[in-house]
Amino acid sequence: MIIDTHCHVWDEETISDELRGILIATAEKFNFDLSLILNATPDRLIKEMDEAGIDKAVILALDYEYLFRGHMSYKEYNDKVAGYVKDFPDRLIGLAGIDPRRGKEAIQELERSIGELGFAGVKLWPLMGFYPDDPKFYPFYERVEELGAVILCHTGSGPQKTYLKHCRPAYVDTVAVDFPKIKIIMAHMGEPWTNEAITVAGKNPNVYIDISAWESIFKFAPFDFFQTLVKAKMTCGIDKILFGTDWPLFSPILSLERWVKGIKEMELPSPLKLRRLPEFNEEEKNKILGGNAAKIFDL
């Protein structure tokens, strides 16, 4: 089973004007086809999953209201993403977007998201300006733990007008230690704090890393990608590494189909071969592509 653990689905209604502006600026900077980034509908996602042979994708709602004003509230965004999951129940898994600074309201929305909307967990987006390990959020995490919800937490870099300093993997470490029953996925292998992310995932049995947003490094600096992946395997173990894309953001660089194929057919570049590092075998590739995620999401 192939599972993409990190996708976004949005349209003109769900995305705020400011976020849209950031996406447009990014597309212009890198000369991307803008329509591939802005037009992120579930129908298109399913079509591209089919082309790539991806069985299931985790789609993330976003709570960006502390930083950007939206056309719809974060609850309406959660409703909308839950509706997409209901449209494709065999293909999509949803995570709610909730900013834990909402306090009691965050806990209520978490309960509604898991209990009523059928989400598997929650996406945290510290780029909006909070440290994940703020003690004020502990009642929220207690409820996450009780509900058996999965956390996917952004770590690493982000777009302009968002706050980087909150996104170091070390802040996730605190939460992982204090709430050992919560399964936490750290997005993007924490890039550029990749060593830190690998260390945190290596020391905590409940922490995982996804390789979403590494498409450009895979394509343009493959040595760096493979060296990191080998290091992750050696430090965290193969069971901690999850396939992901950050769809639609990197689709102009590498299609889902080519990213899946890249992992399926990966061979170490010759300088790593010369060091006699072991190749990723079929079983290990299958774990990255979906076996590990299937366990996290009880599939």
Ligand SMILES: [Zn+2]
């Ligand atoms: Zn993302």
